[in-house]
Amino acid sequence: MIHPFRMRLLPAFLLLGLGVTATAAELPAGDADRGRTKAYTCRGCHGIPGYRNVYPHYHVPLIAGQNEAYLAQALLSYREGRRRHPTMRAQGLTLSDQDIADIAAFLARAGERP
Template identity: 55%
Template sequence: MKKILGVMVLFLALPAFAQAPVGNAQAGKAKTSMCEGCHGVPGYRTAYPHVYRVPKIDGQQPVYIVNALQAYKSGARSHPTMQAIAQGQSDQDMADLAAFYSTLNQ
């Protein structure tokens, strides 16, 4: 009984991991308006906060897109425009956008 109780206590002490939402590409397509202004323009460069080439996200792996958006939202990645956009995104929004962009060819 001691072993069983110990295992139960250990199991109950483990943190509950939330499952990431499954992305819906059709829903993601309807959420791209904030993305297309920069990421949808071939060869686009931005001048704020400095000049750099805006990466294409078509065909990118969903996990990469979600991780990047979460990093902007948390402040781990620092680009003012992307941080502001990511702040307005829910986990489901991020998953949907990632699902949509992963279906496109680069």
């Protein structure tokens, strides 16, 4: 028989699990065309090929052409504070699950463009 104390704790554990362990695999399907529009503000810093980087001497990681799940996981991590870089945390906090999925889908394909 399950002790009543454990039964009361169970929903709390389930909620905690949902909040803390969000992974790229749980995101909705991404749409690269929507992602192109949503990634507009990212270009200034990340210099996606074909776009001018407005900060030529500002070091940022290359994100165009990266693995889609990796990109989505990175953005989730910034949003949830598991990655602490302040600039990217601020970016992540503006993004919904759907935004992250769309942007990751777009960026993963962006490296293939001429």
